Amino acid sequence: MSDGVDLVVVGAGIQGAGIAWLAAASGHRVLVLERMPAPALGTSSRSTKLVHGGLRYLETGQWRLVREALRERAWLLRQAPALVRRLPMRIPVYAGMRRRPWQIRAGLALYALLGGLGPDLRFCSLPAAEATAEGLAGDGLCAAFAYLEAQTDDAALTTAVLAAATAHGARVLHEAALRSAAADRDGVVVRWRGGEVRARALAVAAGPWTAQVLRRLDPAPALPPLELVQGTHLLLAGRLDAGYYLEAADGRAVFALPWGGETLVGTTETPYAGDPAACRPLPAEVAYLRAAFGRRFPRRPAEVLGAFAGLRVLPGGDAPAFRRPRETLVGLAGRPVRIAVVAGGKLTTFRATARRVLAGLAPALGPPPGAAALERLRLEPAPVTAGLAPLAPMG
Known part of the structure; x- marks a missing residue:
């Protein structure tokens, strides 16, 4: 020994x-x-590639986690500039969505407050013409907001x-x-x-x-x-210039992000049992993500170049994974x-x-x-x- x-x-x-x-x-x-x-x-190596503060965690009251994540995001941008870069993000709000424009605005304001109101926490409203410039659907669009996150090769x-x-x-x-x-x-x-x-x-x-x-x-x-929850991502043909925080038909958040010359779309939350090394994207997950992307980008190509799946470790419970x-x-x-x-x-x-x-x-x-x-x-x-x-x- x-x-x-x-x-x-x-x-x-x-x-x-x-x-x-x-x-x-x-x-x-x-x-x-x-x-x-x-x-x-x-x-x-199977994440959404975002270095972010967890905007969506505000809905479940995880303010301490958001404050911590925003502090760490700022540190990584400062101390690892060759690995972590700023990423412009957009949040479109449509008629019939569960989250209304005033709620998104309030969430972004709280996000900025928890992050210390620095320049990387600023947000603004976008005119419809600018919001739809990359092919985002205009029908039913009530508002769109722009803010900053960060991205890395995990x-x-x-x-x-x-x-x-x-x-x-x-x-x-x-x-x-x-x-x-x-x-x-x-x-x-x-x-x-x-x-x-x-x-x-x-x-x-x-x-x-x-x-x-x-x-x-x-x-x-x-x-x-503890429970394992699978998250699948798709790589689609064509590149977006900004990241998009989308709401899927079931109310979950789905991201569409530039990744290399393509678009990365994710993620899902599927309960998983079995060998962690054997997790693979499921056809139902691929269909779900394609539908979420196509719903908001109906005129962009949705050709799937590939997919990967990773596993989260979450505390068990009866609540849906995205609310734990x-x-x-x-x-x-x-x-x-x-x-x-x-x-x-x-x-x-x-x-x-x-x-x-x-x-x-x-x-x-x-x-x-x-x-x-x-x-x-x-x-x-x-x-x-x-x-x-x-x-x-x-x-």
């Missing part, structure tokens, strides 16, 4: 990479275990964060699936396929594999029942606390989640040295080994 590791991180998606980065930058000796042959091959961002962690001394092992982890008063013995190590603490950020990993921990943190809390759950276990498990998590708020995890593990790791300098850390692009999630051929 090798020794001398402060923290083992399970998972090299955006959450695990973020934990490893902040821990290593704080002076801790970090080992990352990833079950896949490269980082960001799961959910962290796999590139994850790879950059992991590269930053390794630059601070973190080691990364791929194809190293966790077998077991047992904590005692002196540390955690972590075993994986190919080796084992004693560490002072363990952080698990296993994404859709969280439930399986929990069964391999002793002790395991207490977390509420999106707060990241962090479960802690051990006396002193030596094990932390992340359930869920947003691309935008990975750094805030990492801070929560390291604060929870402070009894084992001690106060992180150099914490004051973490706000000044920068992210630069690194060679991407994962890239965009493979697109499923649409026959």
Whole structure:
């Protein structure tokens, strides 16, 4: 058994990479275990590619999450300008929609207030001619609003964060699936396929594999029942110049975004059971997204070039997935606390989640040295080994 590791991180998606980065930058000796042959091959390359504050979460009262996400968005725009860029967004409002113009305006005003009323939080109304310039349907259009979000290549961002962690001394092992982890008063013995190590603490950020990993921990943190929800995205022929926040026929939010030379449309929320590695776009999801896009862009081509699906981890419940809390759950276990498990998590708020995890593990790791300098850390692009999630051929 090798020794001398402060923290083992399970998972090299955006959450695990973020934990490893902040821990290593704080002076801790970090080992990352990833079950896949490269980082960001799961959910962290299968998102909507938005770095956003969560405008739609205002409807469910998740103001703290929105404030946190807007703060992290501002940090990423400032400290990772080569990876995260501003994206103009538009919200069209039609007759018969559940959300009326005054509600959208009030939501955007609250969004700006929670974000500190900075220049990136400004919004305005658009004249009909400007709103429909890209082929947006004009019939029934009551109002349209413009505001700003941000966009990233999620796999590139994850790879950059992991590269930053390794630059601070973190080691990364791929194809190293966790077998077991047992904590005692002196540390955690972590075993994986190919080796084992004693560490002072363990952080698990296993994404859709969280439930399986929990069964391999002793002790395991207490977390509420978790469910997997599949989100599918389509890549359509033709490119939009701005992003669009659309309301589907069932009232859910669907985004249509520029992505390379094409248009990315997503997402769905379909309950999922089974092997997380086997999730694939369903015909019903493809039809749903095509209908949502075609309803508002009837004159634009809707040729599907490909599709991909990823999995969210959400707390279980009877409410529809889009109405459940999106707060990241962090479960802690051990006396002193030596094990932390992340359930869920947003691309935008990975750094805030990492801070929560390291604060929870402070009894084992001690106060992180150099914490004051973490706000000044920068992210630069690194060679991407994962890239965009493979697109499923649409026959």
